[in-house]
Amino acid sequence: MLKMFSRPLLASAAAFGLLALSTAAQASSITVYSALEEDEIAEYLAAARKSLPDIQIDVLRLSTGDLGARLIAEAGNPRADVIWGLAVTNILDPSIKQMLEEVEIPGVETLPEPYRAEDGSWFAATGYLGAFCVNTAVLEAKNLPKPTSWEDLTDPVYKGEIVMPNPASSGTGYLQIAAILQGMGEEKGWDLLERLDQNIAQYPPSGSRPCTMARSGEYAIGASLSFVAMKSIEAGFPVEMVIPADLAGYELEASGLVKGSKNREAALRFLEWTVSPEAAEVYSKYKDMITIPGVPRSEMADKAGLPENLTEVLYPMDFAKSAVERPEILAKWRSTINR
Amino acid sequence: MSTAMAPAAGFAGKSGHKPKMASADRLLLAVSLVVPVLGLSLFFLYPLGLVAWRSLVGLDGSIGLGNYASVLASPGIRTATINSLWISALTTAVCVVLGFILAYALQRSSISGKGLVRASLALPLLAPSLVQALGLIFLLGRNGVVSQWTGWTIDIYGPVGLLIANVLYGLPQAVLIIEASLRHSDARYYDAAEVMGASHWQQFRDITLPNAKFGMLSAGFVVFTVTITDFGNAAVIGGDYRVLATEIYRQVVGQMNFGMGAVVGILLLIPTLVAVYIQRVASQRQFGGGSESAIPVQPSWLPARDLPLGMAVFAISLCMIVVVATVVLASFMFLWPYRMEFTLRNYVITLSGGYTPLWTSLLISLMAAGFGVVLLFLMAFAQKRLPPALARLLYFGAILPVGVPGLVLGLAYVLAFNVSDSVLGLLYGTTVIIALCNFYHYHSQGFLTMVTGMRSVPPALEESVTCLGGGLRCVLRDAILPFLTATTVSVFFFLFMRSMVTLSAVIFLFTPQVMPASVTVMRLDEAGFTLQAAAFSTCIMITVALAMLLMRVAMTYLGRKKAGA
Secondary structure, three states, X not given: OHHHHHHHHHXXXXXXXXXXXXXXXXXXXXXXXXOOOHHHHHHHHHHHHHHOOOOEEEEEEOOHHHHHHXXXXXXXXXXXXXXEEEEHHHHOOHHHHOOEEOOOOOOHHHOOHHHEOOOOOOEEEEEEEEEEEEEHHHHHHHOXXXXXXXXXXXXXXXXXXXXXXXXXXXXXXXXXXXXXXXXXXXXXXXXXHHHHHOOEEEOOOXXXXXXXXXXXXXXOEEEEEHHHHHHHHHHOOOEEEEOOOOOEOEEEEEEEXXXXXXXXXXHHHHHHHHOOHHHHHHHHHHOOEEOOOOOOOOHHHHHOOOOOOHHHHEOOOOHHHHHHHHHHHHHHHHHHXXX | OHHHHHHHHHHHHHOXXXXXXXXXXXXXXXXXXXXXXXXXXXXXXXXXXXXXXXXXXXXXXXXXXXXHHHHHHOOOHHHHHHHHHHHHHHHHHHHHHHHHHXXXXXXXXXXXXXXXXXXXXXXXXXXXXXXXXXXXXXXXXXXXXXXXXXXXXXXXXXXXXHHHHHHHHHHHHHHHHHHHHHOOOEHHHHHHHHHOOOOHHHHHHHHHHHHHHHHHHHHHHHHHHHHHHOOHHHHHHOOOOOOHHHHHHHHHHHOOOHHHHHHHHHHOOHHHHHHHHHHHHHXXXXXXXXXXXOOEOOOOOOHHHHHHHHHHHHHHHHHHHHHHHHHHHHOOEEEOOOEEEEOOHHHOOXXXXXXXXXXXXXXXXXXXXXXXXXXXXXXXXXHOOOOHHHHHHHHHHHHHHXXXXXXXXXXXXXXXXXXXXXXXXXXXXOHHHHHHHHHHHOHHHHHHHHHHHHOOOOHHHHHHHHHOOOOHHHHHHHHHHHHHHHHHHHHHHHHHHHHHHOOOOHHHOOOOOOOOHHHHHHHHHHOOOHHHHHHHHHHHHHHHHHHHHHHHHHHHHHHHHHHHO
């Protein structure tokens, strides 16, 4: 029994010791907060450790919203050295952005402009798309056609068969409506959202749940993320991924250096690695959207049937605008849709 | 310690009608009071105070009631409040009625299979919340087992599903407390009633029910409060049925607006004020509880009562078992519900730290239950000996934690203990802080169970021990402990089980080095490996069950050794 306990005990003891002794001795150990997916992190880290053998990288993984809340709670005494892959909409929230140091990292300058902050506080090497998870078994059983666009989803045949994340509690949910409003314009956008609402069975609070609901056959269609859709297909669920033809929203996974990091050198080296060609190579195993130039199209994108001309399909989102307008849009969503 | 002694000595001196206490007794009483109160202040009231302060800070950094005004003016807050009150009241009514039936059957009837009923009642407490949610959806969802077999389309997402899920979670906690009030009763009351010609129904109405009143009130209070503060069930199965706990989540996690979230957290404390009334009931003297020569009630076999009772109890047990069993079954399936072939592949878990977090959680839970049960025992013991006004204050502080949602408690802990400039910061990022957080999260349930149990200790017995020259230590050892063993053990296991699986506060406190098992379940589920999360949950449940079995065996062994000596 004692042996089983020794690890966490040691960890606690180590944590005590660390704090007591000051952190100078551990200069090459960094703490990374990430909202990237569990299995990709494992693989990226394996690669990072090869390139940076002298740095001990400890990753704390939480979903976007939880991680954002934890970062803000810890703001008084930040515990992270690096934020790695957090939705840019959250990064742009003033309370998080002010925690990031404006710094020049070699390699970041190669990223196209919309994928990095002008002031150097963040950059995004990867991203994900808004996508529908369509359960083909349910479509067949209920004799429904396969939808290809947001406009299709407003067809009354889908009444009670669509699930969409709640924009008030989910970043993905907000991303979807922000893309619609920016891409179609306020008037047409709200009109679509209201018509769509007639068909929505429920708005769960997480961005991935609509897809997990659709894949288990609870509902026919879940408006969700490309990543979950691809994972569901891989797992063998009767799911197809649909990137809405009329408007594909996307989210960037942004990274940055936390101000006052006690392991600044190591943290910067790690951030530099995340935009390196080696990193890009492992990203392509998981990511449908990689912003590092010159990276060949990923296997994952092929498997999921993503369009060849991905960058043309994507609507050029204005993230700064969507972050600023968030309270206003959510208030309007509440008063018109009210769920 | 010398400064801490002073107030305790003060109150002991004030109650002048009592014989002067020996200094050893004063020390014992002072320790019993000061240590738990210090713990409660430092690890609950202080963090909560920081949240209260945060609720006054606006997004622009201004101080005032602005957040309260915006929360109260926001559209939908009215609906959320009404929905929350309504669903919590309904859950409470169902849980108190069913809880009494179960507790009565376990303590006062002679139905067989009590062990099975007890085990099934432990299931919702030792299962991660994901299991409960998955189980209900696998069974009653639109594509669930029942829909598949009967062809009915059930829509579980909404108030009905929420009610079922809340009852499953609240019922075991109600039984825990009500059982403590039925555990010790004096058979002589019933004998006397029998002689006077009272029917079984009259005895039940006039002796059993009044004595269980405090337990039922406390249980109702706990169920109401845990329901109104629970976010997990509402998120998974509540559909678009809007409740207050969801509002906190929307503000804090969805929109990163701490001030507004803190306001809802503070407003959710209002229901705990009801407890002031319960405390008044508590201070009324109880009859029919223990007396020094109490003869325990021996349940007799009454077919007219025990047959229907047995059927009702087993029906409830069956529901609890089926929900969990479905998830365990699914964890052995290739791809529920599309490829139902047996496989062990879901048990090959390498992500999220593999199985190591199980041991971390065991350590955390043993700590939480270990110091928790000692602190609660001392607190309940001291509370009984305080002047009424102070006792009421202590009581209120002790039951306040149940009104705090886990999310709020977790954030409060970060605000309080993530500091670099004080000794408090040393705890951050360790197993100890998570254990403390888990204990104070479930402090109220443990405290109410202890107090309910403490009420059945015969006052005459305590007095006679004192008269025979025994100090407070002897009263503790000879009068209170023997009466409270069963209740203390049940509180220990309650804290142990909850600490193994609670998640909402822990997500703010774990670190890459200290990862509890409940976080692993969440991470596996979030990464899309739902069946692996189910498999890991199954392993947690087995670990908890084995650990409890081991501890029970050890206790029986120690008990025998002591009795033999």
